[in-house]
Amino acid sequence: MNLEFDIVSGDFSMAGRASSQIKKVLKQLQVEPKVIKRIVVAIYEAEVNVVAHSLGGKLTALFDEKGIEIELKDNGPGIADIDLAMQTGYSTASKQVRNMGFGAGMGLPNIKKNTDELAIKSKVGVGTTLTFRNYF
Numbered sequence: 001m002n003l004e005f006d007i008v009s010g011d012f013s014m015a016g017r018a019s020s021q022i023k024k025v026l027k028q029l030q031v032e033p034k035v036i037k038r039i040v041v042a043i044y045e046a047e048v049n050v051v052a053h054s055l056g057g058k059l060t061a062l063f064d065e066k067g068i069e070i071e072l073k074d075n076g077p078g079i080a081d082i083d084l085a086m087q088t089g090y091s092t093a094s095k096q097v098r099n100m101g102f103g104a105g106m107g108l109p110n111i112k113k114n115t116d117e118l119a120i121k122s123k124v125g126v127g128t129t130l131t132f133r134n135y136f
């Protein structure tokens with residue numbers, strides 16, 4: 001099964017749409033609650049990043065019998081230094097975004113912590129592709 005969601009830049013009210021839809025599917029598949037929680041946290045943080053830091057993109061979820069693979073592909077500024085971006089507390093979020101309660105610099109570290117496999121590809125001035133996988 002495949003699911004696709006568009007993610008609109010700047011629309012924080014819609015961040016969480018993909019993660020909550022996917023959560024429903026995982027519950028239907030009777031995936032362990034602990035595993036569901038990890039997947040939902042990772043997807044939510046990744047959605048927020050596309051909303052906050054890119055010009056918009058698309059999330060694709062691929063389900064198979066062993067687990068789920070999530071890809072988020074965005075157009076945007078990209079990430080110049082991925083190792084730096086992965087560090088706890090590092091954030092380039094605007095003051096406006098911080099005032100909305102985002103931009104603590106915990107998103108990428110949380111994605112890393114809550115996924116079984118994670119790959120980030122990014123090209124400055126073009127965009128970012130985040131791919132991760134969790135096993136059921």
Ligand SMILES: Nc1ncnc2c1ncn2[C@@H]1O[C@H](COP(=O)(O)OP(=O)(O)O)[C@@H](O)[C@H]1O
Binds near residue numbers: 045092108
């Ligand atoms: N999709 C993205 N496009 C461009 N930059 C990104 C993207 N995702 C993350 N980043 C960069 O990585 C930094 C760290 O991300 P994260 O750990 O989620 O913290 P936060 O979102 O709170 O800033 C961001 O501040 C931003 O500079």
Ligand SMILES: [Mg+2]
Binds near residue numbers: 045049106108
């Ligand atoms: Mg973030």
